[in-house]
Amino acid sequence: MKHLFTFLFIITGYFIFGQKHSRENTSALPTPVHQLRIYEIPKENRQVFLDRFRDHALRIMKKYGFTIVSIWESEFREKTEFVYLLEWKNEETMKTAWDGFMADKEWKEIKARTAKQYGDFVNEIEDRTLKLTDFSPEKKLLK
Numbered sequence: 298m299k300h301l302f303t304f305l306f307i308i309t310g311y312f313i314f315g316q317k318h319s320r321e322n323t324s325a326l327p328t329p330v331h332q333l334r335i336y337e338i339p340k341e342n343r344q345v346f347l348d349r350f351r352d353h354a355l356r357i358m359k360k361y362g363f364t365i366v367s368i369w370e371s372e373f374r375e376k377t378e379f380v381y382l383l384e385w386k387n388e389e390t391m392k393t394a395w396d397g398f399m400a401d402k403e404w405k406e407i408k409a410r411t412a413k414q415y416g417d418f419v420n421e422i423e424d425r426t427l428k429l430t431d432f433s434p435e436k437k438l439l440k
Contacts (some may be wrong), residue, residue, distance in 0.1 A: 331427040332383040
């Protein structure tokens, strides 16, 4: 019985003090920045847009250090939307990566070629930089 009490005492102490220590350590780590991108795409070009993003944009973005958390499709107020969430080390890393991606020769050629063949791909883009609050349950979405 004495051993059981000692074991429970140690485990309880670990959960009480260990979690506090863990929270203190994570607050010292740099907090990542997230970026939400929402593209309104014409319904008639939906599949062509998705193919171009999957086959080309993802590959080229990877060269510039893009970390995509997740990708969604949405229908909102009769609009077809393509939505994705990125995770960045910091805002400077985000800016540098986007500058490189947008200046990429291959990406520019792909955009020009597909726009010539299919017309406009995007009606509107919303770009939001998201900064975690200090009370957010997750500091980093990707482990």
